[in-house]
Amino acid sequence: MAGKKFDYAPAPESRGIVDLQPAYGLFIGGEFVDPLDGRAFKTVSPATEEVLAEISEAGPRDVDRAVVAARRAYERVWSKLPARERGKYLFRIARILQERARELAVLESLDNGKPIRESRDVDIPLVAAWFFHYAGWADKLEYAGVSTASSGPPKPLGVAGQIIPWNFPLLMLAWKIAPALACGNTVVLKPAETTSLTALLFAEICQQADLPPGVVNIVTGAGETGSALVEHPGVDKIAFTGSTEVGKMIARSTAGTGKKVTLELGGKAANIVFDDAPVDQAVEGIVNGIFFNQGHVCCAGSRLLVQESAYDEVLTSLKRRLGTLRLGDPLDKNTDIGAINSPEQLGRIRELSDVGESEGAARWSPPCELPDKGFWFPPTIFTGVSQAHRIAREEIFGPVLSVLTFRTPAEAVEKANNTPYGLSAGVWTDKGSRILWMAGQLRAGVVWANTFNRFDPASPFGGYKESGFGREGGRHGLEAYLDV
Amino acid sequence: MVATTAPPPVERVAPQPPWAAGLSDVTASDASLRRFLHGLPGVDQVGAEARATMLATRSIKTVAKAWAIDLAITMIDLTTLEGQDTPGKVRALCAKAMRPDPSDPTVPRVAAVCVYPDMVPMAVQTLSGSGVRVASVATAFPSGRASLAVKLADTRDAVTAGADEIDMVIDRGAFLSGRYMQVHEEIVAVREACGNAHLKVILETGELVTYDNARRASWLAMLAGGDFIKTSTGKISPAATLPVTLVMLEAVRDFRDTTGRQVGVKPAGGIRTAKDAIKHLVLVNETAGDDWLDPDWFRIGASSLLNDLLMQRTKMATGRYSGPDYFTLD
Numbered sequence: 001m002a003g004k005k006f007d008y009a010p011a012p013e014s015r016g017i018v019d020l021q022p023a024y025g026l027f028i029g030g031e032f033v034d035p036l037d038g039r040a041f042k043t044v045s046p047a048t049e050e051v052l053a054e055i056s057e058a059g060p061r062d063v064d065r066a067v068v069a070a071r072r073a074y075e076r077v078w079s080k081l082p083a084r085e086r087g088k089y090l091f092r093i094a095r096i097l098q099e100r101a102r103e104l105a106v107l108e109s110l111d112n113g114k115p116i117r118e119s120r121d122v123d124i125p126l127v128a129a130w131f132f133h134y135a136g137w138a139d140k141l142e143y144a145g146v147s148t149a150s151s152g153p154p155k156p157l158g159v160a161g162q163i164i165p166w167n168f169p170l171l172m173l174a175w176k177i178a179p180a181l182a183c184g185n186t187v188v189l190k191p192a193e194t195t196s197l198t199a200l201l202f203a204e205i206c207q208q209a210d211l212p213p214g215v216v217n218i219v220t221g222a223g224e225t226g227s228a229l230v231e232h233p234g235v236d237k238i239a240f241t242g243s244t245e246v247g248k249m250i251a252r253s254t255a256g257t258g259k260k261v262t263l264e265l266g267g268k269a270a271n272i273v274f275d276d277a278p279v280d281q282a283v284e285g286i287v288n289g290i291f292f293n294q295g296h297v298c299c300a301g302s303r304l305l306v307q308e309s310a311y312d313e314v315l316t317s318l319k320r321r322l323g324t325l326r327l328g329d330p331l332d333k334n335t336d337i338g339a340i341n342s343p344e345q346l347g348r349i350r351e352l353s354d355v356g357e358s359e360g361a362a363r364w365s366p367p368c369e370l371p372d373k374g375f376w377f378p379p380t381i382f383t384g385v386s387q388a389h390r391i392a393r394e395e396i397f398g399p400v401l402s403v404l405t406f407r408t409p410a411e412a413v414e415k416a417n418n419t420p421y422g423l424s425a426g427v428w429t430d431k432g433s434r435i436l437w438m439a440g441q442l443r444a445g446v447v448w449a450n451t452f453n454r455f456d457p458a459s460p461f462g463g464y465k466e467s468g469f470g471r472e473g474g475r476h477g478l479e480a481y482l483d484v
Numbered sequence: 485m486v487a488t489t490a491p492p493p494v495e496r497v498a499p500q501p502p503w504a505a506g507l508s509d510v511t512a513s514d515a516s517l518r519r520f521l522h523g524l525p526g527v528d529q530v531g532a533e534a535r536a537t538m539l540a541t542r543s544i545k546t547v548a549k550a551w552a553i554d555l556a557i558t559m560i561d562l563t564t565l566e567g568q569d570t571p572g573k574v575r576a577l578c579a580k581a582m583r584p585d586p587s588d589p590t591v592p593r594v595a596a597v598c599v600y601p602d603m604v605p606m607a608v609q610t611l612s613g614s615g616v617r618v619a620s621v622a623t624a625f626p627s628g629r630a631s632l633a634v635k636l637a638d639t640r641d642a643v644t645a646g647a648d649e650i651d652m653v654i655d656r657g658a659f660l661s662g663r664y665m666q667v668h669e670e671i672v673a674v675r676e677a678c679g680n681a682h683l684k685v686i687l688e689t690g691e692l693v694t695y696d697n698a699r700r701a702s703w704l705a706m707l708a709g710g711d712f713i714k715t716s717t718g719k720i721s722p723a724a725t726l727p728v729t730l731v732m733l734e735a736v737r738d739f740r741d742t743t744g745r746q747v748g749v750k751p752a753g754g755i756r757t758a759k760d761a762i763k764h765l766v767l768v769n770e771t772a773g774d775d776w777l778d779p780d781w782f783r784i785g786a787s788s789l790l791n792d793l794l795m796q797r798t799k800m801a802t803g804r805y806s807g808p809d810y811f812t813l814d
Contacts, residue, residue, distance in 0.1 A: 005777045006552065006769040011543035117541060280734050281531030324770050333543035430526045450528050 008326075011333040013116045017103045023054040024196070026062055026220060027203035029069035030213025036061045041222070043196060046113035047330050047339040047374040055196045058219035063188070063228040066217040070159040070186040071234055073214025078186050079156060081212075087138030090182060092209045094131035100205065101128070104198055108170055109330040111197040113339030113375070114293050116331050126455055127174040133457035134178035137478060141183065144475050146484045154482040156184030157260060158236035161229040163250075164199075165242045166192035166341050167296035167397075173199055175472050176239050177216060183481035185237070186215045190229055192242075193222040194342050227253070235259060239480065241298070244395075244421075244466050262470025262480045264298065264462060266395040267423030269444065270416035271301030271452060272406075275310035277428035281450065283317045286401070289426060289452035291325065291379050294340055295399040298467075299424035301452050303392060304381075304403045305412050311405055315383070322379050323366045337399060340375040349377050349398035356382045356391035361402070387418055395421070409434065413441040422464025426452045445471070506743065511707055514665040521664060521703060527695035527731055536726035542766045549762065553797050554592055556761040556789075557584060559779045561619055561750065563598040563787050564814070565626075565718065571606040574599055576814045578610035585794050586812065594790065595779040596649060600625070601642040608646035619649035619684070623674060626688075626717035628653035632670060639677040649682040650674070653717060654701065656691045664704060671708035684750055684783075685710035689728045690720040698728050702735035712748035718785065723753025729764055733771040746775065752785025758796040761789055787814075 023040065025032035039057040044050060058066070078086070097104065104127070105119040114123070137144065142153040160180045164172035169191060180187045191199035199218050206216045219225055223246075230238055230250050237260040240250050244265040254261050271289045273282050289301025306314050330338035340346040357363050361382040368378040377398055385392050385402040392402045406412040416425055425444040427435050439447040445462045448454060455461070460476035462468060470480050510520040544552055562581045564573060578597055585591040596617040597607050607618045620642035624630035630638075639650055652674045658666045675683050685705035689698045705713050713732055716723035729751045736747045749772070755761055761784055768776050776782050791811045799805050 005774045006765065007548060008542065008544060009546040009548040011545045121541065277525070278528040278531065279525040281528040281535070284531055284535050333541070450531065 008334050010329070012329060013106055013109075013120075013331045013333055015106060015110065015331065018107050018110065020053055020197075024056060024200045024220070026056050026058050026066070027200065027206075027216070027218040028062070028066045029073075029217070030207065030211075032203070033065075035059060036065075041193065043111060043194065045110050045374075046194075046341050047371070049373050052111060053197065055193070055220045057221040058190075058225045058228075060228040063219055063225060063232055064234075066188045066219050067159060067161075067229075067232050067234040069214040070188050070217050073212055074156075074158055074186040077212040078181075078215050079184055083139035083141065083184070086181065086184060087135045089209060089211055090131050090135030090138060090178065093205060093211070094128050094135055096205050096208055097124070097128040097131060101125070104170060104201060106331065107201055108198050109338070112166065112169055112195050113330050113341050115335040115338045116333055117335065118293060123168055123171045126457070127170050130171075130174040130178045130457045134182035137179075137475075138182040141478065141482065144478045146479045146482055154183075154484050157481060157483055158185060159234060160185045160187045160237040160239060160481065161232065161235040162187055162189040162239045163226045163229065163242065164189065164191055165298075166195040167293060167298070169195035170198040170202065172241050173202060175241070179472070179477045180239075180481045181215065183478055185481050186217075188217045188219060188229060188235070190219050190221060190226050193220070196220040230254065233257075237261070237481065239470075240264070244468075247468060260480070262462075262472070263468035264470070264472060265423075265466060265468040266397075266421055267298045267300065267463065267467050268303055268393065268395050268419045268421045269299055269301050269424040269426070270303045270305050270412075270419075270442075271426040272305045272412045272416060272428065272438070273307065273310060273314055274409075274412075274427075274429040274431075274434065275307040276430045277310070278430065278450065279310070279313060279317055282314065282428040283321050285426060285428060285450070285452045286318055287321055287325070290401040291337060291399050292453050294338055294377070296341060296345070296397055297453060298395075299446060299453065299461075300397075301424070301426050302396060302401060303416075304401055305406050305415055306403065307412070308405045308407055315403070318381070319364065319366070322381070325366065325368075325379055327368055327376070327378065328371060337379060340377050340398065343375055345397065346375040346377060349396055349400060352391055352394060352396045353380060353400055356385070356389065356400075356402070359389045359391070361385045361389055361391060387415060393419065409438065413438065417441075417443045420466040423462075423467035424448065507707060511665075511668060514663075517664045517668060517704075518662065521700040524699055524703060527699055529695055532695055532727045532731060536730045536767065539730075539766050539770055540726060540763045542763075544762050544766065550797070550800050552762045552765050553758055553793050553800070555777065556758070556765060556784065557793050557797075558592045558595060559782055559784050560594040560790055561596045561598040561752070561783050561785045562594045562790060563718070563752070563785050565598070565600060565621060569600060569603055571603070573814065574603045574606045575610050578607055578616070580790070580812060580814055581616045582611065582614045584790055585798075588798075591794065591797065595783055598651060598785060601638060601645065601647070604642050604645035604647045617648040618646060619651055620645075620647035621651045621653075621717075623652040625651070625653050625686075626719040628655050629657075632673060635670070636673060636677045639674050643677065643679055643681050647681055649684060650678050651684045651686055651714060653686045653688060654705065656688050659692065659697070659701060659704075664700075668704055668708045671705060671710060675709040682711045683709070684712035684714045684748075686714045686717055686752075688717055688720055689715050690722045695727065695731045698731045699735055702732050703739065706735070706739045706745075706747050710747065712750050712783065714750040714752055714785065716751075716753040716785075718753035721754075724751030724755055724785075726763060726767060730767055730771060733767060733776070736776070737772045746781060748781040748783065749776065750783040750785055755784055755786050756788050757792045758789075761786075761793065
């Protein structure tokens with residue numbers, strides 16, 4: 001539909017602002033150090049397969065060094081600091097994040113493959129917002145409602161081990177580090193192995209902010225590094241965002257250790273469109289629900305539930321809209337759909353999509369040219385999907401939408417809740433009363449009404465069932481980092 | 485030259501045009517028209533504004549920008565609607581319309597010159613044979629607060645004087661009090677009075693306020709036979725905004741899907757910079773598509789916009805910005 005006459009010329013954001021180093025060390029005790037056993041791995045740009053840098057792989061001894069540094073910083077400096085001073089550091093970090101926003105956005109898009117429009121307009125502004133929000137909480141914890149007058153001001157836990165995913169690298173770092181530090185903990189954070197770069201740039205920002213050494217430590221590596229951190233006896237708290245499979249492993253290995261755990265895991269969210277919905281905006285919401293960040297979103301609206309009486313209209317509009325999506329260079333400012341983060345993830349998306357077809361669902365993608373190099377998958381919708389299909393039950397974590405129908409509000413609720421997950425849901429209707437009723441019925445941590453994938457640091461976020469436990473964000477997110 | 489043989493006031497039901505076959509019941513009665521307009525899908529304000537904001541981030545550079553600037557120039561209805569308008573002012577505007585930049589003959593001419601009815605003869609005379617059309621506001625512009633007879637006389641006056649296009653205003657009072665059939669009949673009557681002239685229906689969305697109203701008024705104007713739907717008179721703030729143009733583009737797109745008839749869109753008022761104009765073209769491109777990227781189907785009502793487009797055009801050609809004194813005032 002769009003694009004024959006008005007051909008947008010390439011509008012690439014310059015890479016020049018990013019100062020990439022050939023190799024990065026681990027950030028322990030306020031400085032970059034080499035890993036003790038000298039192992040390293042390469043990080044590539046998923047859009048071009050270009051090697052961006054060498055990243056150190058932290059072994060168990062490196063993790064131990066990091067935990068020791070965090071413990072020392074906790075005992076000697078951070079827990080002794082007046083809360084107001086902790087807040088000042090967080091405000092300072094938030095301001096530097098804003099000052100260096102463009103650099104962070106370019107680096108995030110390079111390393112992750114997400115469009116610069118999203119890293120620039122969504123990820124990085126939210127990162128700064130998270131630090132500002134929790135900076136304000138640092139000296140007001142006794143008013144957070146998690147403690148009583150007799151128990152006194154709530155106390156931090158100590159050292160938090162934090163493991164984050166590759167889909168929103170810096171934003172997930174902010175979700176983890178900002179509340180932990182505001183509450184008075186120190187942290188050892190492990191970024192995902194395919195997206196370490198912005199976390200390492202954040203380490204530089206900690207130096208720039210004169211954050212006391214050891215308050216934030218960043219250990220890069222893959223699953224082994226993660227389990228070394230989870231199993232380390234010196235860690236008081238584990239916060240994890242990632243797959244349900246790994247989440248279960250963490251739950252098993254921390255059981256009985258006394259470590260406090262929060263898990264934010266997978267999802268298979270229902271995006272429910274009633275026949276009185278504002279159609280044009282609902283279609284935008286569907287697109288934003290599943291194609292935002294190539295569908296690499298744990299709360300993605302990957303199951304579209306459309307009321308049968310609106311099915312034709314919604315599907316026609318949706319297909320027309322998908323024809324206007326622009327897939328390509330993540331650094332081009334007009335790109336809507338970027339690259340799939342890794343060949344492994346691309347393989348999983350392909351596998352589940354093939355399963356969808358063999359199970360009998362109808363697959364559709366708009367005409368869409370994929371670049372020769374890099375990892376790409378076209379925006380895809382499956383129609384004729386039933387609850388029994390694997391593509392309606394399993395998290396695909398890619399730009400693949402399964403379309404189902406319903407007839408009555410009760411049926412919509414039943415289908416929406418009929419999943420092992422429960423992270424988010426969306427409701428599209430012009431009826432306020434129905435929104436409130438649905439929100440009460442849906443077993444999902446977040447219910448969006450006439451919008452989708454909107455985030456705010458003041459709002460708690462977290463899952464039901466296999467989507468995890470604990471809440472992040474807002475006042476509720478403080479509890480995960482306080483001894484209450 | 486004033487029309488002396490005005491036909492008697494229109495007092496009949498308009499014949500059913502073929503494109504409206506599927507919608508014939510809609511305008512059968514006040515009740516059916518109301519049911520239809522209120523049955524259109526709602527517009528979520530937050531969502532519509534978010535979509536317009538997102539599209540405004542499109543980065544249009546180099547060859548795409550040069551193409552868009554020239555297209556925008558050909559879409560301008562160069563407008564002067566002031567109490568202080570004189571034949572001299574209109575003549576000067578017409579000269580600018582035909583050759584926007586006297587030093588550069590490659591600059592295309594604008595689509596039309598838009599004036600008050602009494603200035604139409606002067607514009608017709610000056611623009612004769614140039615390809616630039618003459619548009620006239622009518623129907624007691626801008627408020628529309630006059631009897632139907634006066635509005636029709638106003639229209640005929642402009643048409644008889646040679647206007648190619650009539651920009652009418654709807655009765656916002658009638659619309660807001662729910663008298664949709666009255667608004668409909670008035671548009672039908674003005675359409676009739678236009679003869680061969682094209683009819684643009686000004687919704688004055690700044691007074692209708694909600695996007696739901698903008699969508700309903702768009703459909704109402706299209707059902708009544710308008711050739712174009714136009715956002716504003718330019719006398720009320722806010723005038724053309726990106727979300728309101730978005731909602732109207734969705735309406736013409738859906739109307740063509742339903743009836744097969746294509747209707748044009750004209751945002752007017754408040755579009756002053758090349759950047760604003762290009763944002764509107766992006767909206768057209770990603771909402772209604774290629775068929776509307778044409779001066780026959782998309783116009784921009786503006787006056788100062790033209791000079792900014794010329795300035796950007798010169799900058800793209802020479803790499804330098806010239807001062808405003810290098811472009812003619814009107």
